[in-house]
Amino acid sequence: MREGSLEAPTRHPIDWENPDFYDEAKLEAELTRVFDICHGCRRCFNLCDSFPILFDLIDESPTGEIDGLDPHKDYKPVVDACTLCDMCFMTKCPYVPPHEWALDVPHLMLRARAVEHRKGETRLADAELAKTDRNGKLATFVSPLANWATDADNALTRTLMEKTVGIDREAWLPPFADTPLDRRDDLDRIAADAAAPAAGRKAALYATCFANWNMPGPGEAAVKVLKANGVETRIVYPGCCGMPKLENGDLAAVAEQARSVAAAFAPLIDEGFDIVAVTPSCALMLKFEWPLILPDDPLVKALAGATFDITEYVVDIAKKEGLAPGMQPLGGDIAIHLPCHSRAQNMGQKGAEMLRLIPEAKVGVVERCSGHGGKWGMFKANFATALKIGKPAGRAMLKTNAAFMVSECPLAGPHLKQVMEREGGEGVPQQVPHPIELIAKAYGL
Structure with a gap:
């Protein structure tokens, strides 16, 4: 048995139309198989909270092994903590396909959620937030009212939202545009x-x-x-x-x-x-x-x-063609956060590479998870964890003392700003925009 694969990772199609995909006994067996391998490896201990939760449950179980867990009670917290960032698959796991063990933890967590969804167990707030086009069409029509209600400084509405739908009253929520x-x-x-x-x-x-x-x-x-x-x-x-x-x-x-x-x-x-x-x-x-x-x-x-x-x-x-002339120096160093879903595209540090095209630009790179995880990090049950996971990235951004701080992810940027604000001290930026906005700024656009 090979210790790890030296070949490039490859992913199998998601067999979601096969009835076996939703068979709970087969899902439980696969979760047990994969979790046992993860327990013996533990290279992902410092990624999302799924792995520390799993390892703590095993270590505190009567046997100290996977057979000491109750699948019906202990597996769900592991599944719920996954943000589908793909970093375990892309950067850590030595047993992804084409290795014969064929681990794909994010897609296994996805399968577990698909089983829950088919059983009608997706919570209502998650289902409604996922209707982004419906929500966007309605909210942009009344954007001043929508933005007033979702503003973190609005204690009345945000407290109500926390109590009714579970969105943390302190979590940053994206505003709605006046014109799409x-x-x-x-x-x-x-x-x-x-x-x-x-x-x-x-x-x-x-x-x-x-x-x-x-x-x-x-x-x-x-x-x-x-x-x-x-x-x-x-x-x-x-x-x-x-x-x-x-x-x-x-x-x-x-x-x-x-x-x-x-x-x-x-x-x-x-x-x-x-x-x-x-x-x-x-x-x-x-x-x-x-x-x-x-x-x-x-x-x-x-x-x-x-x-x-x-x-x-x-x-x-x-x-291939060269960029149009006209970019001017921005007058300060740049720190860029490379979010997980940029890294998961397996295209290299394209955001940093792009920013280095700005004349005289000195670009520092932070490759740590922001912890936000899409809508996952907005909920009260997860917000504190999202801040904890994002703390290393926030601290790394602050240590750069850069004049400009950016993130390729529009949710990660504001979340990291919240992380940095809680760290205290100077250097917290007013905004953490997308790097393409700095290119436009360098062009004077």
């Missing part, structure tokens, strides 16, 4: 510079639910930077990538969304458009998760092959 990104006529009217180096490229900017309904800043910056470099750019938003529903184990809904969005992008891909996502979790879904959920769908496969993360795309332009 895909309805911004002013951005559509910006003409691509035909003399710029990347003229001839065509990009459909996948707004993602977050940039479309909540914080359009990264999308605005991406459009301006791409058009300044000659890229014919359209803002396109066929619908959410389904990541919030994936977190719930609602795989049928994710598959439905994948088919719908892939069909919407298919004509653009046929016209030669690249698909560029401004949020790393969404790029991860289009590139990797959807093809594993629908491995035989040709439109999903074509979309995966045409998709770029925005940082990856700008670096690709820089390497």
